[in-house]
Amino acid sequence: MRNSAITKIIDKNKLKHACGGTGNNNKRKLRKGLWSPDEDEKLISYMLTNGQGCWNVIARNAGLLRCGKSCRLRWINYLRPDLKRGPFSPEEEYLIVHLHSMIGNRWSQIATQLPGRTDNEIKNFWNTTLKKRLENNINNTSSGSLPTNIICNFLDPKDQHVNMEGKSNPMMDSNHHHDDMMVVGNTMRIGCSSFSFAPVVSGVDLNQLDQLISVPDHNSYQQMGNMGNLFNVNGLRYCGNAILDPTSKRTSIQSEWFLPPSEDTNVIPCTTNNNLNMLGVENGSLEIEHPKIGDLDLDGLIDNNPLFTFLDF
């Protein structure tokens, strides 16, 4: 970590303790409560010198009267050098809302998709900000009208460019695979019964992120084993798949960012996560399945798109 960043953290902590943080009770037992600047310095110094290991050993060797668990938490959530900190960007909000809609309160899984953010940070942000915003939005719009600038088109060419301007479901066709699209207030719910027919939502103002919530139906979700949504944000597409492992009954996220080089051409995946099997048809062209790193000029793609500035690949 840069020294200035460490100093900032310690200074902030000093302020807190100057205002009357929890005191040491002088017993020979483990400390609890807020960390003192001295403790932070000890842990940072030890971790930068020795690296990660058994947390109980770290606590002991670093000279801390803390349990290993407490040290781990402090390091992971606050002292780690690669933490981003600061307010969440609209893109990060978007991802959190979207991923939460897919897998629920699996904060650690969601955190893996937001470099520099911790599960605790995301959880706090959700509980204090996003959840209320979503609730308010639904309440405020229960008798209102739909946003009219949301245009949905499915990767299935037969379904392209269906304008969602009514409250009913104007686009479902019994011949098609998707079985669940409904509107509640201003909330659009999208379910996919087949992951090869992931919906593309385009033309969405970032301020309307909280109006885009896809809520998987639990039963079909279990039957399918996965659910995929492909969102279009200012030309950059994010595809997230919630994968359910039927044996462990755990979900995980597989995701990729896509940057279409131009309209009417193939969608090119920009990440190297080749676990993702999403394969669809857009404008008659196939996406590339299982891309290889060497196939793409990743640096060029990332450099040329300002939206990548918040992603630390």
Add this chain to the structure above:
DNA sequence: AACCCCGCCAACCGCCCTGTA
């Protein structure tokens, strides 16, 4: 200035999972 309310967030708690003896 004093008090109150409320939002934010760091940290704890308890449970679960995994690895090991």
Add this chain to the structure above:
DNA sequence: ATACAGGGCGGTTGGCGGGGT
């Protein structure tokens, strides 16, 4: 097979600080 320890995760709490009265 069982017990135990360590680590990870989600839910919850309590203190701080800012804004309002």
